[in-house]
Amino acid sequence: DAKTTQPTSMDCAEGRAANLPCNHSTISGNEYVYWYRQIHSQGPQYIIHGLKNNETNEMASLIITEDRKSSTLILPHATLRDTAVYYCIVRVWEQGGKLIFGQGTELSVKP
Amino acid sequence: NAGVTQTPKFQVLKTGQSMTLQCAQDMNHNSMYWYRQDPGMGLRLIYYSASEGTTDKGEVPNGYNVSRLNKREFSLRLESAAPSQTSVYFCASSRDGASMLGNQPQHFGDGTRLSIL
Numbered sequence: 001d002a003k004t005t006q007p008t009s010m011d012c013a014e015g016r017a018a019n020l021p022c023n024h025s026t027i028s029g030n031e032y033v034y035w036y037r038q039i040h041s042q043g044p045q046y047i048i049h050g051l052k053n054n055e056t057n058e059m060a061s062l063i064i065t066e067d068r069k070s071s072t073l074i075l076p077h078a079t080l081r082d083t084a085v086y087y088c089i090v091r092v093w094e095q096g097g098k099l100i101f102g103q104g105t106e107l108s109v110k111p
Numbered sequence: 112n113a114g115v116t117q118t119p120k121f122q123v124l125k126t127g128q129s130m131t132l133q134c135a136q137d138m139n140h141n142s143m144y145w146y147r148q149d150p151g152m153g154l155r156l157i158y159y160s161a162s163e164g165t166t167d168k169g170e171v172p173n174g175y176n177v178s179r180l181n182k183r184e185f186s187l188r189l190e191s192a193a194p195s196q197t198s199v200y201f202c203a204s205s206r207d208g209a210s211m212l213g214n215q216p217q218h219f220g221d222g223t224r225l226s227i228l
Contacts, residue, residue, distance in 0.1 A: 034216065041222065042221055042222070043203075043219035043222050044154065044201070044219045046218060049216060087153065095159060095167065095168075095169050095170070096142055096159035096160075096169075097207055098156040098159065098169060098170075099154070100153075101152075101155075104153065
């Protein structure tokens with residue numbers, strides 16, 4: 001079972017920041033939080049990951065709370081092409097460090 | 112930048128037929144994975160390979176076999192296809208090796224859409 005809970009869907013206006021929340025209250029101290037997205041039926045696309053510090057790359061920022069029980073993915077200036085299903089994943093240690101995908105958040109970016 | 116390449120992209124089989132799904136990565140990654148995705152669901156791990164010459168079962172291995180042919184290639188075989196194996200199959204690779212640090216992202220191919228009649 002997924003170790004994360006996310007809202008089923010969210011809307012965001014084009015050009016505005018999209019803030020996608022995720023709860024992972026049972027995360028262990030050495031487990032990483034990963035974010036992926038999937039557009040239509042393409043392969044999941046890696047966005048960002050972190051352990052306990054906030055992270056930023058060219059796609060997004062990841063804010064992890066101090067107790068590590070929740071995180072937020074921030075897309076700073078959402079575009080129509082960011083419409084996708086976003087998955088927050090806690091990467092577990094067993095089975096080769098598999099990714100356990102939950103239902104994800106369907107983000108719709110609207111003009 | 113090819114990344115992870117999967118072939119074929121689409122396939123239709125009849126029940127009982129066999130086939131092999133191919134996956135190759137050009138990133139010199141150590142670990143490779145096979146997932147399946149069913150409608151409205153997230154991906155589930157079928158098999159993985161932490162390094163060349165090793166393979167292990169994931170969550171849903173029944174009905175499948177795998178081969179890590181070399182560091183680049185990881186194939187998935189259906190010996191006797193069943194309608195329940197109709198799915199989209201994704202291959203992924205990661206720089207993580209046997210140490211499984213967990214801090215290297217998995218990169219996915221574009222998938223093979225398999226229908227079994």
